Amino acid sequence: xxxxxxxxxxxxxxxxxxxxxxxxxxxxxxxxxxxxxxxxxxxxxxxxxxxxxxxxxxxxxxxxxxxxxxxxxxxxxxxxxxxxxxxxxxxxxxxxxxxxxx
Numbered sequence: 001x002x003x004x005x006x007x008x009x010x011x012x013x014x015x016x017x018x019x020x021x022x023x024x025x026x027x028x029x030x031x032x033x034x035x036x037x038x039x040x041x042x043x044x045x046x047x048x049x050x051x052x053x054x055x056x057x058x059x060x061x062x063x064x065x066x067x068x069x070x071x072x073x074x075x076x077x078x079x080x081x082x083x084x085x086x087x088x089x090x091x092x093x094x095x096x097x098x099x100x101x102x
Contacts, residue, residue: 002089003059006067008074009084010052020047022077023054026069034062057090 010019023045030039042062046055058067074083 002091003057004064005088005090006056006058006071007086007088008054008056008070009086010054010078011082012052014052014078014082016049016052018077019052019054019074022073023047023070025073026066029069030062030066033065038062039066 008019010016027039027043030043034042039062042060043066044057044063045066047053054070056063056067056070058064071085
């Protein structure tokens with residue numbers, strides 16, 4: 001079984017703190033819809049400041065909504081060429097870290 005993942009790559013001129021803030025807002029919005037426990041159970045994401053990427057697992061309804069919320073927030077905050085979004089599939093059994101790197 002595969003999971004649908006989204007990788008966001010941000011240009012150097014984008015303040016990465018703003019990316020992390022947008023992810024936090026998306027998490028809070030998802031918690032408003034599903035509750036904190038459901039979001040913790042059904043979402044996974046990873047942030048890599050050095051490589052300037054954010055990956056979101058959209059393989060569950062909650063993860064899919066988190067991805068949509070994040071995409072909407074960054075679409076409004078940054079120019080279209082400031083971020084590249086790639087969709088890919090990850091084989092089941094592999095995991096990604098579900099914490100924002102400090």
